[in-house]
Amino acid sequence: MHGLQGREMEQLFLLMTDTLPIGVAVLDLDLRLLFINRRHAELNRIPITEQLGHPIRDYLPQVADVVEPKLRFVLETGIPLVRQEIRGDAPGKENGKLFRLASYYPRRDESGNICGILALIQDASIDSFEAQVAEESKQRLLRVLDNLFAFVGLLDLDGTVLECNRAPLEAAGIAIEDVRGKKLWDAYWWSHDAQAGEQLKDAISRCRNGEIVRYDVHAKMIDDSRMWVDFMLAPLRDETGKITHLIPSGIDISKRHDSEAALHQSEDRYRSVIESSDDAIITKSLEGIITGWNPAAERLLGYTSREALGKPITFLFPAPLLSEEQHLLRRIANGERIPPFDTVRIHKDGHLVDVSITISPLRDRNGKVIGACKLAHDIGSKKRQWEALEQALEEKTALLHEVHHRVKNNLQIVSSLLNLQARQASEDVARVLGESQGRIRAMALVHQLLYDSEMMSEIELSEFINRLIALTVASHDTAKLGIKLQYSGPGKPVFMSAHRMIPLGLVINELILNSIKHAFPADWLVGQGPLQACIDIRLQEVSDDKLHLQVADNGRGLATEFNWDAAKGLGTQLIPMFVAQLHGEMTTSSTASGSCFTIALSPKRKGIV
Structure with missing residues (x-):
């Protein structure tokens, strides 16, 4: 459970909400509805599709004037509002009234x-x-929270511990009796550091006055x-806005802290390499103005950084080579990387310096070219300089491999949690959790292949599809169901960019799952004789700029009234969304001999999707 942190915990929570008799909704900063569970839709008496993407004033104008100020209060202050009474005219009922209790909590991103x-x-x-059922569901949610590795507690206003979930107790090897009734700063977690206790006292004092710390x-x-903990202390208010308790919470950020420390160390090493480099490193703007000048540049060309910064770089050029700079700037502005070349520059004392120049574009966070970086060195030092650069590249690559490895592990943990939950759930809920596991496994497979790959940005499609089919066969025991899954590819490697692999894997998973669930019902198979139920996945290169992915079965075919826009199942709602993310086009055909789904994809460049 130590791998579960903010984003993964939120995903797991959303997967479970649809079975609750309590309404659950997620809104963005503009108060548009991003998510709503089945119970909330039933309370509103409005289809989910007519609510998603709309502000509350569009679908519940009867209570918008009451609800919107509360929502904006939470967004502006970060303070949750608990058990707020909402009254107004009931939607869909003539002369009907609604009376609801609503709790609003701020959502936070990873930062x-x-x-x-x-x-x-x-x-x-x-x-x-119904109240009893709601309470039981609430208790189930609390038990789930109790099993997540997140720290949650309840304090009196003077800092006395009233309640605490199981995670921090087990992590510390203590029981609730060891901390209940004590001041939080006197608890075991802070006994090693008097300064941490004083910091807690100050935080509790500030929180009592309404501040979130x-x-x-x-x-x-x-x-x-x-353990490094991202600790937060927030006030809990009653219906009148009075602070009644304090809520401490936290998550384990030891791995993140270690990663940040490693990143800072890497940045320090990188800065040290620049400062101590034997090669001149010079940066310039797209107008040719010098913006960076390391000590090696001073040693190589004789000018101090104060003398060089802010000047046009052409003051280093011999007169016959002035046109060289304009040509280079045009290529840099187009994002080109200039191959190394030998040239000469003018030293401060006037003599010419033979140098080998490597020029690279400098980009901002959005990838826009904002300047150039020049490396100038003598020919004899070339090998030594490249070794330093290659070492820095290896460090970044290793860090990226580690990121994919950790994401894959976290997804596997989520899958395991769903599996544990399914064992205790009803058949219908277990089936839904199992389908969610399949989606998570498809995403984890992408990160596994990236972790195993040397390219880091692309994945070979046939290898991915074959491994995805193997996972499906194992998880659904298709041999026992009498269903055969087979794949045929184009006969040559076809690569897809990593950011498009997850929606592609999810759409393949959903199409295969739909065929397994619906194409071969037992009552239909009885009249088919010795039919071998089969699901065929094909990848075909139609032309240089088009690729077709087909998922076909020889089952009973689609219902005559089937319509993607009217589909109510989660899978059939997800499939068009994933196809849109792929910028693809899907066609559907169905006969008495089966159904076929074809997705047309256009490569970004030749050989790579």
């Missing part, structure tokens, strides 16, 4: 910035049986080990 709102909605007029802290864990 801790507020990115939206999580709303929990309960019909306050439900009868006692957040910082990273080193906590003591079992066997006197240490």
Whole structure:
């Protein structure tokens, strides 16, 4: 569970909400609805599709004037509002009234910035049986939270610990009785550091006054080990806005902290390489103005950084070579990388210096070219300089491999959690969780192949599809179902960019799953004689700029009234969305001999999708 952090916890929570009798909704910063579960849609008496992407004023104008100020309060302050009474005219009922209890919580992204709102909605007029079911569902959610490795607690206003979930207790090897009734700063987690205790006292004092406090802290864990925790303390308010309790929470960021430390160390090494490099490193703007000048440039050309910065780089050029710079700047502006070339430059004392120049474009975070970086060195030092650059590249590549490895591991943890949850769930819920596992496995496979690949940005399609089919066969036991899965490819390697592999893997997974679930019902197979149920996946190169992916079966075919726009199943709703992300076009055909789904893809460049 140690790998589960903010984003993964949110995904797992959203997967589980659709079975709850409590309304759940997720809104963005503009109060548009991003997610709504089935119960919330039933409360509103409006189809989910007519609510998604719209602000509350569009689909529930009866209560917008009451709800919108509360939502904006949460967005502006980051303070949750719990059990707010919402009253108004009921949608879809003439002269009907609604009475709901709503709780609004701020959502935060990985950087801790507020990115939206999580709303929990309960019909306050439900009868006692429904209330009991809602409470049981709430308790199930609390048990899930208790099993996630996230720190959550409840404090009195003076800092006394009232409640604490199981994760931080088990991590520290203590029981709730060891901390309940104590001041938080006196608890085991901070006993190693008096300064951490004082910091907590200050945070509690500030939080009592309505401030949300957040910082990273080193906590003591079992066997006197240490863990970096992203710690937050927030006030809990009642319906009148009065602060009644304080809520401490935190997540394990030890791995992230180690990664950031490694990144800072790498940056320090990189800066050290530049400062101590024997090669001159000079940066310039697209107008040819010098913006960077390392000590080696001073040693090579005689000018100090104060003398060189801000001047046009052409003051280093012999007169016959002035036209060279304009030509280079045009190529740099087009994003070209200039191959190494030998030339001469003028030293401060006037003599000519023979140098080998390598020029690379400098880009901002959006990839826009903003300048150029020049490396100038003598011919004899070329090998030594390239070795230093290659070492820096290897460090970045190793770090990227590690990122894919950790993402893959975290997805596998989520898949395992869904598997554990499915064992205790009803058949229908277990089936839904199993389908979610398939989607997660498809995403994890992309990161596994990237981790195993040397290219890091592209994946060979046939290898990916074959491994995805193997995962499907193993997870659904298709041999026991009597269904054969087979794949045929174009006969030569075809690569796809990494960012498009996840939607492609998910759409293949959904199409195969739909065929397994619906193409071969038992009552239909009875009348088909010795038919071998088969799902055929094909990848065909139609032309230099077009690729066809087909998923076909020899089952009973689609219902005559089937329509993608009217499809209600999650899988059939996801498929068009994934195809759109791929910028592809899908066609569907169906006969009494089976169905076929064809997706046309256009390569970005020859040989690469």
